[in-house]
Amino acid sequence: MTPLLVIGIYLAVTFGIGIMAWWRGRVTADDYYISARSQGYMVTALAIMATFFSAFAMLGAPGMLYAGGIGFVYFMLNVPICGALIWIIGRPLWRLGKRFGYITPSDLVADYFQSDTLRVLIALLGITYIIPYAVLQFKGGGYLFEVITRGSDVHVGAFSLAGGIISFGPLSLSTSVFGALLLASITMIYTIMGGMRAVCWTDVFQGALLVLGMLLGGLITVWKLGGVRGLFSQAAAVGNAAHPAGEFITLPGPAGMFPITMIFTFTLVASFGTMASPGQWMRYYSARGPDALRKSMIIFAVVLTACYFFGTAFIGLGGKVMFPSLAQPDTVYLMILEKYLPLVFASFLVTTIMAAAMSTANGNLHALSALVTKDLYSRFIRTGNRAGQREMVWVGRTVISLASIVSLWIALQPNIGMIVQIGLISMAASLQMFPALIGPLFWKGATRTGTIAGVLLGMLVSLVTFQPAWFGISSFGQSPLSIHYGFWGVVVNLAALYVVSRLTSPPPAAVIERFHRA
Amino acid sequence: MDLPRKKALFRKLLLAFAVSFLLSNGPGLLLVNKPLLIAGMPLLYLWAAGWAAIQIGIILYAYFKLWRDEVEEEFETAGPDRSGEAK
Numbered sequence: 001m002t003p004l005l006v007i008g009i010y011l012a013v014t015f016g017i018g019i020m021a022w023w024r025g026r027v028t029a030d031d032y033y034i035s036a037r038s039q040g041y042m043v044t045a046l047a048i049m050a051t052f053f054s055a056f057a058m059l060g061a062p063g064m065l066y067a068g069g070i071g072f073v074y075f076m077l078n079v080p081i082c083g084a085l086i087w088i089i090g091r092p093l094w095r096l097g098k099r100f101g102y103i104t105p106s107d108l109v110a111d112y113f114q115s116d117t118l119r120v121l122i123a124l125l126g127i128t129y130i131i132p133y134a135v136l137q138f139k140g141g142g143y144l145f146e147v148i149t150r151g152s153d154v155h156v157g158a159f160s161l162a163g164g165i166i167s168f169g170p171l172s173l174s175t176s177v178f179g180a181l182l183l184a185s186i187t188m189i190y191t192i193m194g195g196m197r198a199v200c201w202t203d204v205f206q207g208a209l210l211v212l213g214m215l216l217g218g219l220i221t222v223w224k225l226g227g228v229r230g231l232f233s234q235a236a237a238v239g240n241a242a243h244p245a246g247e248f249i250t251l252p253g254p255a256g257m258f259p260i261t262m263i264f265t266f267t268l269v270a271s272f273g274t275m276a277s278p279g280q281w282m283r284y285y286s287a288r289g290p291d292a293l294r295k296s297m298i299i300f301a302v303v304l305t306a307c308y309f310f311g312t313a314f315i316g317l318g319g320k321v322m323f324p325s326l327a328q329p330d331t332v333y334l335m336i337l338e339k340y341l342p343l344v345f346a347s348f349l350v351t352t353i354m355a356a357a358m359s360t361a362n363g364n365l366h367a368l369s370a371l372v373t374k375d376l377y378s379r380f381i382r383t384g385n386r387a388g389q390r391e392m393v394w395v396g397r398t399v400i401s402l403a404s405i406v407s408l409w410i411a412l413q414p415n416i417g418m419i420v421q422i423g424l425i426s427m428a429a430s431l432q433m434f435p436a437l438i439g440p441l442f443w444k445g446a447t448r449t450g451t452i453a454g455v456l457l458g459m460l461v462s463l464v465t466f467q468p469a470w471f472g473i474s475s476f477g478q479s480p481l482s483i484h485y486g487f488w489g490v491v492v493n494l495a496a497l498y499v500v501s502r503l504t505s506p507p508p509a510a511v512i513e514r515f516h517r518a
Numbered sequence: 519m520d521l522p523r524k525k526a527l528f529r530k531l532l533l534a535f536a537v538s539f540l541l542s543n544g545p546g547l548l549l550v551n552k553p554l555l556i557a558g559m560p561l562l563y564l565w566a567a568g569w570a571a572i573q574i575g576i577i578l579y580a581y582f583k584l585w586r587d588e589v590e591e592e593f594e595t596a597g598p599d600r601s602g603e604a605k
Contacts, residue, residue, distance in 0.1 A: 070560055070562050070563060071562075073562065073563055073566045074542070074543050074547070074566055076566070076570070077539070077542055077543055077566060077569065077570055077573070079570075080570060080573035080574055080577060081539070081573075083574075083577055084535070084577055084580075087585060091588075228558065228559065229557075229558030229559070232555065232558055232559050232560055232563070233555065233558060235560070236553065236555055236560060245553075246553030247553075249553055249555075249560040249562060249563075250551055250552065250553050250562065251547065251551050251562070260543075260544070260545070260547050260548070263543050263547070264543050264544045267539075267543050290588065294581065294585055294586070297577065297581070298577070298578065298581055301573075301574050301577050302574060305570050305574060309566075309567055309570065313563070
């Protein structure tokens with residue numbers, strides 16, 4: 001019963017916050033999509049952090065450390081870069097967004113380059129990034145519900161929970177399906193009702209929870225292994241006949257997972273790709289002012305770096321000492337909770353992982369609704385007479401409902417291998433949007449044709465280096481020369497942007513002046 | 519601080535950040551890729567944590583020396599808010 005109560009309290013509080021946000025909101029497009037640019041620094045910081053932190057950060061990242069050793073610590077150095085980007089790109093995006101009334105990433109890029117092709121291209125890249133993310137969060141949520149209720153035996157009236165099956169009268173579902181359904185429904189309802197305000201307010205609660213969850217996880221691991229020295233000295237001794245001691249604390253690690261070229265390129269892909277994603281971009285727009293972004297930068301860089309170095313790293317490396325031969329490395333954090341904590345605390349910490357999943361899903365679903373409503377519906381379907389404020393909001397709500405249902409349906413399929421593949425390419429897809437910012441923000445010489453060529457070629461090269469077999473190529477495998485496929489893509493993207501821009505005409509001088517003097 | 523000096527300082531800090539990244543996640547790793555423990559902690563962990571601290575230090579320096587002054591100026595020069603209009 002305890003796990004159900006803890007989950008129930010968490011979901012009720014989250015839902016209540018979402019409803020409060022709806023109560024405070026107005027039915028206007030700018031309020032629904034970007035909170036009328038009114039979010040203060042604490043809300044902005046925690047919303048950016050909560051969207052950044054997916055279930056992967058709390059399950060997958062410790063699993064990577066468990067399986068591949070200390071090399072994964074270096075991927076964590078993408079956090080200070082992301083922090084700096086909140087200011088370096090977030091501030092000019094906020095300023096242009098406020099000045100010209102932008103809501104989506106495509107608004108800005110299409111306005112600068114005067115191009116509907118780029119509007120659609122950027123929207124599609126965004127959608128490619130968002131859907132797999134939502135699917136994986138729902139899938140993860142269902143899995144967590146299954147884990148947290150494992151061993152429960154509850155019978156109250158027509159309701160029963162036992163043996164991984166939850167029943168109410170004649171209806172019965174597996175706990176993983178029920179969990180995914182429950183998380184997706186609650187996330188969908190408060191996101192539909194409250195829009196960006198609900199997303200950001202719930203992110204504050206969820207962001208605080210997941211920071212607590214990571215740091216407490218690290219603390220418990222250190223405590224159980226006799227302090228930081230105890231943890232590291234035992235991790236250094238990890239080894240067997242195939243992998244001698246010491247391999248775990250050097251590169252490329254026991255499974256050869258972390259060559260230096262991969263560490264270097266993937267860190268850049270993760271930082272630039274994540275911070276240019278539609279969800280984060282819209283958080284820059286929704287900030288109250290530059291001060292909110294400036295303080296968010298500091299909070300993000302300091303708090304998240306601490307979480308990774310003192311939470312994730314300790315959980316992953318210490319988990320290897322505690323459970324040397326787990327079949328599924330991703331479960332290492334859950335194993336620590338299950339074995340070393342009383343049920344009530346373990347349940348609470350599992351809800352912090354659920355919070356990570358929900359906070360990523362809600363932000364991405366909300367961003368998806370803005371992309372579809374603003375960039376596709378309003379631009380190409382309601383071409384004759386412009387959609388009104390209420391219509392924009394209701395179309396967005398419909399999109400969130402449909403996207404949630406589709407994502408949930410995919411998440412419930414027994415085999416989601418293809419969506420995992422798309423998820424892996426999604427960060428590379430998001431990264432290809434980054435060079436589209438160079439014209440509006442940094443380089444007056446960038447042209448529409450150069451940007452379109454860069455985005456298309458960048459995406460193509462990312463796909464080819466991600467799965468060469470899809471293109472009938474057998475001379476190299478995924479990520480040739482251990483250079484991340486997203487990095488290959490962005491290098492070609494930037495080269496094409498430069499070369500083609502030199503050969504074609506830039507936007508009208510008046511447009512360039514409007515942006516670069518804004 | 520006047521604008522040219524701000525720009526020069528920004529370039530220097532950007533360069534410092536790039537160098538720190540090359541040393542932390544790039545060729546600099548070759549210098550420390552050894553199974554050593556220093557003060558009970560792996561050399562590679564200390565190297566990563568040290569560079570993370572330096573990178574955060576650069577961000578904090580930029581925050582106090584460069585970016586704090588810009589906020590009020592931008593609020594004053596930002597144009598009319600047309601965000602309420604349906605575009």
